[in-house]
Amino acid sequence: MATTQNPKFHSPADLNQALSLLQDLGEPAFPVAGATWIMRAPARGQKIDGTFVDLSAIPGLSDVDLAEDKVSIGAMATQDVIAGALAGHADLAALMMATGYTANPAIRRAATIGGNICTVDFAASDIVPALLALDADVEIVSPGGISLMSMTDFLAARPTLSRASLVTKVVIPRRGQTSTHSRVTLRKAGDYPVANLSAAITVDADRVIRSVAVAVGAVEPVAKRWTGFEKALIGRKLEAGEFREIAGNYTGEFEGRDDTGAPGWYRIRLLPALADRAFRFLQKRTA
């Protein structure tokens, strides 16, 4: 049996045990996935405190299953494993790039997709906008059962989800889209993004954009879809370009957050350039 005797640290052997622990231990207890956020608490002026419920011993939570119609990614799958599994799949490029080209190699070996999307205070996640653009669903297990909710609904619900609930997997439908992820950091390597953007499109035989999803992260406290820009692109030929100009008409949808990394106005200022970069990439990938 993997559950330990230390009152501040538990390693449940299965999901039911983990949920019971979270429910019984209450407020001080929290689930620990890759631990990269909690172990950086001192850098945020906080203590590494509370009761760890370590999920790493629970089987089946790290699987990545690629099928023709969907991809299922276990919540404990690490970024490096996800990036490797999705490499070469143009429809999933947004998530491959968000997991494989961010942070640094050691972080990517520890950080999990579940931990990333569950961290409410992590505004600069690259994975969250990628999952928004790919229309992902999130599976949540609780004592009441299993539920599946859209990424948008999950982001709205996550601050108030029951303490005794766990994200167990992310499911992405495969609809023949082409996707990408772009980001701007202050330095070239290792930094959180000042702004990021994921996009997924389908085009018809005349290369007219038939469907488009654009999601923006790091600009506001929670990533979201860029709906005005999306609507403006539907029905346009991909080669018509002018993405920067069009995007510039819809930056009013955002209220940029200020922090020590960058002021809010600068984050918003970057968006047309990010959009231009992303859609130029999509022009080439769909050619």
Add this chain to the structure above:
Amino acid sequence: MTTRLIINGEERSLTCDPRTPLVDVLRNELRLTGTKNVCREGYCGACSVHVDDKPMSSCLLPVGTLEGRNIVTIEGISQGDKLDAIQQAFIDLDVVQCGMCFPGMVMTLRAFLRDTQSPSRDAVKFALVGNVCRCTGYERIIDAVMSVVGANEVTE
């Protein structure tokens, strides 16, 4: 709670708080001070160790999550007096300055060269994204790595 780890080939039992970062356990409990305690955010790479053959940032690993795992630190890289090829190249090409980043560099590079055949200079730089050096400007580090690539002397 006792946490059992295999560190540099030796089984060790630890009774510290399992939430303790591995870097603190290595340095303060086991006196393996080759692993350096610098940023404590997983950014600089100075605390890199191998966990089951993978380079990881020991500042971000609660020791309780590592039950039964195989940990190798910089002290475990050389074989007695015989340095690893990367360590020797750093000496031969006079690369080391203050020394704080180099244990982490060696740990990252050893695994990278083990897993990558004939890497380019750019590939080496990309592999070192998580290892920060404030002294050298990196080019001599890359020169040393490329000299090892040419000699094909990385051993398991």
